[in-house]
Amino acid sequence: MTVTIAKVQAFAIRSDLVGGTPRTPARRPPWTADAEVAGPMSGYPRYKKLRAAWRPSWPAVGCLATASDGSWGFGVSRYGAPVIETINGHLGPLLVDEPAMATEKLWDMMVRMASPYGAPGLGAYAISAIDLALWDLKGKLLSRPVYEIIGGPSRPHIECYATGGDTDWHMELGFRATKYPCPHGPADGIAGLEANEAAVARMRETAGPHSEIMLDCWMAFDVEYAVRLADRLRPYRLRWIEDCLMPEDMEGLASLRARLPWMGLASGEHWYMPQPFATAASRRLVDVLQPDIGWVGGLTACLRVAAIADAAGIEVIPHAGMNTPYGQHFGLAAPCSRWGEYFLGSAPGIPLEETRLFPGMAVPVDGRLVPSDAPGFGLGATLDDIAAMRV
Ligand SMILES: [Mg+2]
Numbered sequence: 001m002t003v004t005i006a007k008v009q010a011f012a013i014r015s016d017l018v019g020g021t022p023r024t025p026a027r028r029p030p031w032t033a034d035a036e037v038a039g040p041m042s043g044y045p046r047y048k049k050l051r052a053a054w055r056p057s058w059p060a061v062g063c064l065a066t067a068s069d070g071s072w073g074f075g076v077s078r079y080g081a082p083v084i085e086t087i088n089g090h091l092g093p094l095l096v097d098e099p100a101m102a103t104e105k106l107w108d109m110m111v112r113m114a115s116p117y118g119a120p121g122l123g124a125y126a127i128s129a130i131d132l133a134l135w136d137l138k139g140k141l142l143s144r145p146v147y148e149i150i151g152g153p154s155r156p157h158i159e160c161y162a163t164g165g166d167t168d169w170h171m172e173l174g175f176r177a178t179k180y181p182c183p184h185g186p187a188d189g190i191a192g193l194e195a196n197e198a199a200v201a202r203m204r205e206t207a208g209p210h211s212e213i214m215l216d217c218w219m220a221f222d223v224e225y226a227v228r229l230a231d232r233l234r235p236y237r238l239r240w241i242e243d244c245l246m247p248e249d250m251e252g253l254a255s256l257r258a259r260l261p262w263m264g265l266a267s268g269e270h271w272y273m274p275q276p277f278a279t280a281a282s283r284r285l286v287d288v289l290q291p292d293i294g295w296v297g298g299l300t301a302c303l304r305v306a307a308i309a310d311a312a313g314i315e316v317i318p319h320a321g322m323n324t325p326y327g328q329h330f331g332l333a334a335p336c337s338r339w340g341e342y343f344l345g346s347a348p349g350i351p352l353e354e355t356r357l358f359p360g361m362a363v364p365v366d367g368r369l370v371p372s373d374a375p376g377f378g379l380g381a382t383l384d385d386i387a388a389m390r391v
Contacts, residue, residue: 003100003141007066008092008130010084012059013076013389022354026347031165031181038185038220040246048187056080059391063087063129065137067100073137073376074386076324076357077129077294079122086114086126095130101141103134107300111273120272124297131298132326132377139376145329146377150303152333158340158371160322160364163216167206169348174366177212177339178203179242185220197232204236213237217244219270223255230263240264240288247271253285266290269319273297274304281312290341292319293326302330310336317341325361325379328371340369359385 034050041047047054058080066072077083091110098106110130114123139146147153161177162170170178180203184192200215207213215238217226226244233241241263245252247270257265266288271277273296277289291305302318309316315336321327322342331340342364346355352363360372360380372378 003071004068004097005065005095005100005106005134006068008063008087008095008133009066010061010063010087010092010126010129012080012084012391013062014391015058015060015078015080022346022350024350024354027349028347030345030347032345035165035181036183037181037218038183038188040219042185042220043187058082061087061125061129062386062389063133064386065100065130065133067137067141069141071100071137071140072383073133073135073140074379074381075129075132075134075136075294075298075326077125077132079125082122083125083129086123087130090114091126091130100134101138103131103138103300106134107131107298111297119297124272124301125295128294128296128298128301131300132294135299135326136376136379143375145371145373145375146299147329147333147371150299150330150333152329154333154335155338156370157368158322158328158331159338160340160342160367160369161212161214162342162344162364162367163320164344166344166348167203170344171207171211172348173352173364175342175364176210176367177214177239178207179214179216179341182215182217182220185217186222186225193229193232196229200233200236200238212239214240214242214264214266216242219243219246221245223252223259226256227259230260234262238264240266242266242288242290243269247276250276250279250283250285253280254283257283257285264288266317268305269295271296274301274308277305278308281308281314284312284314287314289314289316290319291316293321293330294324295319299326299330303334306330306334306336315339322364322369323357325358325371325377328362328369329377331369332371342369 063075110127111119162175163179221244265286268290320343322340358379
């Protein structure tokens with residue numbers, strides 16, 4: 001008998017993606033405590049210093065999909081109230097009585113139902129949470145890990161790079177690749193350019209000559225600034241610079257590509273639905289596509305991005321993919337995803353296993369990660385655990 005969807009329910013959960021209070025004392029505060037990171041608001045002095053000053057304080061979103069046989073799956077996304085309302089007040093109820101295994105059909109229905117207000121943007125966060133819950137449910141119904149259902153494993157483990165400002169801690173943990181959040185943008189002028197170069201020089205010095213290093217520019221630049229900075233940074237052999245421009249600026253990206261043919265370019269964490277990835281791949285605007293599985297439209301969207309990337313011979317390295325079991329399963333399965341990103345915002349000295357979101361979630365060991373092979377995404381969470389995440 002076909003298992004159908006009985007209920008889809010979203011609610012607010014803790015927003016920090018850090019599981020509980022670490023037992024081990026920190027050696028020093030993490031870079032996230034006070035480091036300035038360049039971004040789209042860096043030109044406005046009132047909101048320049050800290051991203052938290054202008055970003056919404058909405059909690060994260062949990063989504064529970066329950067099937068007619070009582071099985072359930074759990075997904076997460078971001079941006080609290082509007083995303084919760086999109087799920088509970090619109091998309092969720094319209095999926096009730098649909099076949100629970102039909103993830104392609106259900107994703108297509110959600111994208112079409114969201115089209116009057118826009119599936120990209122906040123709509124994509126809601127669709128992601130539901131889609132991830134449905135894939136977790138599918139894995140549990142089949143009693144297999146999701147990475148097997150989508151055709152993996154493609155590799156025995158995932159090689160991870162660390163993102164954050166504590167480069168020495170990344171190296172101590174055994175990562176062989178590290179990415180630094182760029183501190184300055186065009187508003188800081190020539191002094192900012194020099195300080196950015198000094199930061200990259202320090203990163204190269206700390207990482208050593210045999211590690212890969214990257215720079216995350218988080219929508220902070222324009223084309224002119226990105227070209228000037230990349231030119232200065234050429235001696236440091238960066239593997240890529242990331243998200244230099246506002247996410248919608250595809251023509252700017254084309255210009256950047258043309259002016260920096262030798263520089264690795266990455267983007268995509270703020271692209272929603274597969275279409276911008278298809279545009280970027282067909283025009284070869286970037287070398288690395290970076291969908292976020294919890295933002296772009298879920299695993300179903302990520303699999304479409306992977307198909308696009310694979311056909312174009314481009315890599316997919318999902319944004320913060322190693323920070324959730326969802327990204328971990330995609331990373332183990334997709335042949336075109338040869339690295340995983342692990343965002344490291346916790347303090348140096350605290351073991352990574354003390355900072356995870358779900359009890360069953362794997363963390364990088366010596367820079368490599370092997371996801372849980374438990375059914376679904378292997379969250380290792382009971383309904384009581386999920387209830388305890390609610391805020
Ligand atoms: Mg990034």
